[in-house]
Amino acid sequence: DAKTTQPNSMESNEEEPVHLPCNHSTISGTDYIHWYRQLPSQGPEYVIHGLTSNVNNRMASLAIAEDRKSSTLILHRATLRDAAVYYCILRDMDSGNTPLVFGKGTRLSVIA
Amino acid sequence: DAGVTQSPTHLIKTRGQHVTLRCSPISGHKSVSWYQQVLGQGPQFIFQYYEKEERGRGNFPDRFSARQFPNYSSELNVNALLLGDSALYLCASSLDLAGDQETQYFGPGTRLLVL
Numbered sequence: 001d002a003k004t005t006q007p008n009s010m011e012s013n014e015e016e017p018v019h020l021p022c023n024h025s026t027i028s029g030t031d032y033i034h035w036y037r038q039l040p041s042q043g044p045e046y047v048i049h050g051l052t053s054n055v056n057n058r059m060a061s062l063a064i065a066e067d068r069k070s071s072t073l074i075l076h077r078a079t080l081r082d083a084a085v086y087y088c089i090l091r092d093m094d095s096g097n098t099p100l101v102f103g104k105g106t107r108l109s110v111i112a
Numbered sequence: 113d114a115g116v117t118q119s120p121t122h123l124i125k126t127r128g129q130h131v132t133l134r135c136s137p138i139s140g141h142k143s144v145s146w147y148q149q150v151l152g153q154g155p156q157f158i159f160q161y162y163e164k165e166e167r168g169r170g171n172f173p174d175r176f177s178a179r180q181f182p183n184y185s186s187e188l189n190v191n192a193l194l195l196g197d198s199a200l201y202l203c204a205s206s207l208d209l210a211g212d213q214e215t216q217y218f219g220p221g222t223r224l225l226v227l
Contacts, residue, residue, distance in 0.1 A: 043116075043202045043218030044155065087154060091214070099145060099168055100204075100216060102154025 004088045009107040012078045020073040020106055022088030027068050031090040035062065035073045036100070039084045044102075047073065047086070083110045114138070116205050116219035124225045125193050133188045133222045137205030143167075144186040145216060146178055147202040155202055161186055162209055190224075198226045 005023040012018040024033065034049040048055055048062045050071075055062040061074040075082055087105040091098050117136045125131050137144050143162040147155035160168035161180035180186045184205075190197055200223050204216040 041220075043204070043221050046215050046217065049215070085154075098214075099157035099160055099170065100147075100155070101157070102147075104152075104154055 004090060004103055006086070006088055006103065006106045008104065009109065011109045011111060012075075014080060014110055014112050015077050018075040018078045018082070018108065018110075020075075020086050020088075020108065021070065022072070023070045024088070024090055025069045027090055028092065030092050032092075033062065033064060033068075033071050034089045034091055034100070035060070036087045036089065036102075037082075037084040038087070038105070039081075044087065044100075049091075078108075078110045080110050080112060083108055116203055116217055118201075118203050118219040118222050120222060121220070122223045122225075124227065126227050127193055127195060129193050129226075130189065130191045131193060131224060133190075133201050133203075133224075135186045135188070135203030135205075135219060137184050137186070137203075138217055141205035141207050141217075142184055143206045143209055143214075144180055144184065145204045145206075146186070146188045147204065148172070149200040149202060149221070150198075158188070167209065193226045195226050198224060200224075 032049050032051050035047040036044040038044045048060050050062045063072045085105040085107050087102050119134045145160040146158040149155040157170040158172050159178040164180045175191045178188045200221040202221045204218045206216045
């Protein structure tokens with residue numbers, strides 16, 4: 001599986017936008033970029049995924065670089081409930097049957 | 113709609129014992145995957161089942177086994193428990209195995225402590 005690199009931790013003020021970066025320089029043409037987050041004492045939660053175009057949903061936005069070697073998860077207004085570990089994961093969706101390969105993720109702290 | 117449910121929520125065992133963890137997927141989901149998460153690390157893949165058949169296995173010893181039932185619920189069994197098996201065991205379900213239906217939804221996990 002192609003690897004991703006994320007900062008170990010980040011900090012944000014409440015109600016400010018947060019940009020969580022992810023580098024994936026060895027991404028292949030069929031790899032989708034997935035983001036999951038894990039709140040304290042909970043299982044991981046799907047956030048968003050994309051292939052080439054930027055994506056928006058009710059939770060976040062995903063900005064994908066033109067060369068696809070990096071991406072950024074954007075939380076438009078961080079709340080205290082967004083404090084979690086955020087995982088950037090590559091999945092070859094075309095081959096199917098691929099488990100999620102988690103790294104250590106980015107621990108996001110939100111300050112009131 | 114109910115999400116993925118797991119039982120028990122917490123469990124304490126001693127070395128050498130065996131344990132059975134249970135998972136009920138979201139209604140209509142046909143695939144179940146199991147992950148182990150030790151403290152401070154991301155979850156590690158153990159097994160994936162689809163339509164009662166094993167479709168993937170991670171790098172875990174044969175002491176770990178699983179099965180999926182006709183109602184798509186699943187059990188994870190671990191024999192001859194070691195201290196290092198202490199972890200949060202997560203179950204995830206997905207509608208199918210391909211495309212957007214492959215998005216996995218996780219349960220809250222079972223926290224296992226081996227003494």
